Each structure stands twice: as structure tokens, then as C-alpha cells.
Amino acid sequence: MIRVALDAMGGDLGPRIAFDGAVNILSRHQDVVITIYYSPHSNLDLPAPHERLSLIVCSDVIDGDEEIVLSLFRRRNSTLYQSLNALAQKSSDVVVTLGNTGAMVALARHILGVLRPKLYPALIRELYSNPLRCLVDLGANVHCPPSMLVGFAELGAAYVEALSDEVPKVGLLNVGVESSKGSVVIRETDRLLSDRAWPPYLGYAEGTELFEGEKNVIVCDGMVGNAVLKASEGLLSFLMGKLKGLDGTLSLFETFYQTERRHGACLVGVRGNLVKGHGCSDLAAMIGAIEYGIDIARADLYSAIETRLCNSAL
Structure with a gap:
């Protein structure tokens, strides 16, 4: 039971x-x-x-x-x-x-x-379940030093391995993929993750990679993650509202919204x-x-x- x-x-x-x-x-x-x-x-x-x-x-x-x-x-x-x-x-x-x-x-x-x-515990939200990809953290931690972000990468990678057959591929959310971009904290986290054998680290991820792309564990601090998630959900609701009543146009959004069985976030x-x-x-x-x-x-x-x-x- x-x-x-x-x-x-x-x-x-x-x-x-x-x-x-x-x-x-x-x-x-x-x-x-x-x-x-x-x-x-x-x-x-x-x-x-x-x-x-x-x-x-x-x-x-x-x-x-x-x-x-x-x-x-x-x-x-x-x-x-x-x-x-x-x-x-x-x-x-x-x-x-x-x-x-x-x-x-x-x-x-x-x-x-x-x-x-x-x-430090982190909130993980599945952005998509098949194939599994997730965002870490969503608001459990706001002020995050590099060591904490490395821990989020470990937790996210272990989550993907535990709940799917996917190989975790970690990306660190940043304002660009160039090595010169990002804060001191982000650049130091990038260095620490690059020196590790596990989890597999693919470098910086831009916002456009949240829902598609090779990286399936997107790591950020809780303030950024919470803002990104709620902005994405707000956009989805906005588009569904605007397209409501248009024949056939809403089907894609309804399918995405209704077939994702899991709701909420997981504290790991x-x-x-x-x-x-x-x-x-x-x-x-x-x-x-x-x-x-x-x-x-x-x-x-x-x-x-x-x-x-x-x-x-x-």
C-alpha cells in the first residue's frame, strides 16, 4: 500500500x-x-x-x-x-x-x-515528462552560493535517473552561453561543475532551452526559477484565454496542459x-x-x- x-x-x-x-x-x-x-x-x-x-x-x-x-x-x-x-x-x-x-x-x-x-533541499518542477526534463530550484532557496547550485545539479540529475531512463544532462541557466557571461556566482558554479565527473554537465543554458534541447536538468537559484516558472505558466494561461473559441487553434495548448498528469513540485x-x-x-x-x-x-x-x-x- x-x-x-x-x-x-x-x-x-x-x-x-x-x-x-x-x-x-x-x-x-x-x-x-x-x-x-x-x-x-x-x-x-x-x-x-x-x-x-x-x-x-x-x-x-x-x-x-x-x-x-x-x-x-x-x-x-x-x-x-x-x-x-x-x-x-x-x-x-x-x-x-x-x-x-x-x-x-x-x-x-x-x-x-x-x-x-x-x-540544501531544492524544489524540482518537471517541465515535461516524456522525455523527462526539470527545473531546479523554484523558490526553496533564494540566495545561492556556487556550492548550493552544484548541489541542485546533483539533486536534479539523481531525480532524472530515479524516475526515467534518461541520462541527465545538466545546464546552468544564464544570460548567454559565452564563457564571459553571468555573475561571479554563475561563473564559479560553471567551473565547479566542469571539474566533476558526475553529474554530466553541458554548460550554460539560455531561457530558450527550458522546454526543448539537449539539456534536461536546468539549474538556477530559487528566485530565478520561481519567476521563470510563473512567467511560463502565465503565458500559457494568457494564450489559452486569447485563443479560446477559435476552432482547432487551442488544441495544442489544451493537449499540453491537460495530458501532463503530474502537478506541483517535488522537494528533494x-x-x-x-x-x-x-x-x-x-x-x-x-x-x-x-x-x-x-x-x-x-x-x-x-x-x-x-x-x-x-x-x-x-
Whole structure:
């Protein structure tokens, strides 16, 4: 059985989409059990009883705009803390949340621990699933020295190896491919990656290489990655809106948007499997985030990444 811990309180639309998403998933996956962590409020209709669905009431919720302060680590009865603690206690195989990204990263490091000292966890988003290509990082880390970016390259390469038959080919996002381009941090990261046998490094990548090209692991700091991702998603939504109603013209965009089953991002570098969905996720995106969590739990992703990182150090 794949055991999913679902934090129902992080999304903008409230716990209803978590309840409905869980029921949908259970109807299609007979080997999945789901535990939902939620905080009750008025007019909340709970899902019908199900033998593979458990509901855990929590008295605290970490809001999306809360800052990361020391008191966060003492809020043990928040839905996010409880779901991560279940993962740490091995009573679940994956956590799915739509909640506060900063709080999730901080609590995951605190409760689960990191895979390797001085290796910072990173958020990975699949830009395309067949063939697999991904972007690292999306906002878990904003100020990144070269050593941290090298760690992102390792995590991204291990992710590709764990979830596909593709050979990872790392590119470092930059303003150009010429050796003179980029900040001091980017140029030093380029030097460090060029001196390594693993992961395979192909040099700088420009923005035009995000969705196609030979490089399938694009590395950047979290601020750049988050801006790039949201700009891409915004452009897709804009084009779909403009082309809506034009016969046949929208089919390509609809196909790209609807056939990508996985939604959200995966936090890698900690001792557990985590999926972070958009705070504004609707029901379809909630279902996609849970599907993503099931996929990485089946692959035992964090263990596979840990093993690959250990082997690369030999």
C-alpha cells in the first residue's frame, strides 16, 4: 500500500478540494490509503466514510503568508507539522501539501533531516515528462552560493535517473552561453561543475532551452526559477484565454496542459517524499499533485536519490 499524508489546509480554496481529490484518487487506486490532516470550521462537509481514508483533526494551521520564525517549530499540532511528522515516523510514504513553501522547507529540514550535510533541499518542477526534463530550484532557496547550485545539479540529475531512463544532462541557466557571461556566482558554479565527473554537465543554458534541447536538468537559484516558472505558466494561461473559441487553434495548448498528469513540485534533498502544489490549485491540480506523490512514493524517490549521491561520492 502507498500511504499518502495530505495536508488539507494549505490551499486558497480550502479543504474541500483535498477531500474531493482524495475520494477521486481512492476510486482509481486500490493500493493507496490517504490520511487527511485538517482543521475543522463551520459549514465543512466531511467526505463519506471510506475504509482507506482517515481524518486527523489538528488545532493549528500555518497560513500562506506567515514568516519563518522560531515559534514555527513549536507548532506541533499544525496540519503541516503533523503530516510531516507522520512521514518521519514512517507511518506515511509521501506528504502532499498546497501550503506555505517556506514553512514546508523549514519544517521538512527540521523534522526529516537532509540527505547530506551542507546539501540544501531544492524544489524540482518537471517541465515535461516524456522525455523527462526539470527545473531546479523554484523558490526553496533564494540566495545561492556556487556550492548550493552544484548541489541542485546533483539533486536534479539523481531525480532524472530515479524516475526515467534518461541520462541527465545538466545546464546552468544564464544570460548567454559565452564563457564571459553571468555573475561571479554563475561563473564559479560553471567551473565547479566542469571539474566533476558526475553529474554530466553541458554548460550554460539560455531561457530558450527550458522546454526543448539537449539539456534536461536546468539549474538556477530559487528566485530565478520561481519567476521563470510563473512567467511560463502565465503565458500559457494568457494564450489559452486569447485563443479560446477559435476552432482547432487551442488544441495544442489544451493537449499540453491537460495530458501532463503530474502537478506541483517535488522537494528533494530531505529524508522523505514531498510534493508541493500551487496554493491556487483547483480540484484537477489537487488530484494531479496527489498522483505525483503516489508516483514518487512508488519509486521510493528520496532513497534512490540518497543512494545515487552516496555512490557519486565514492
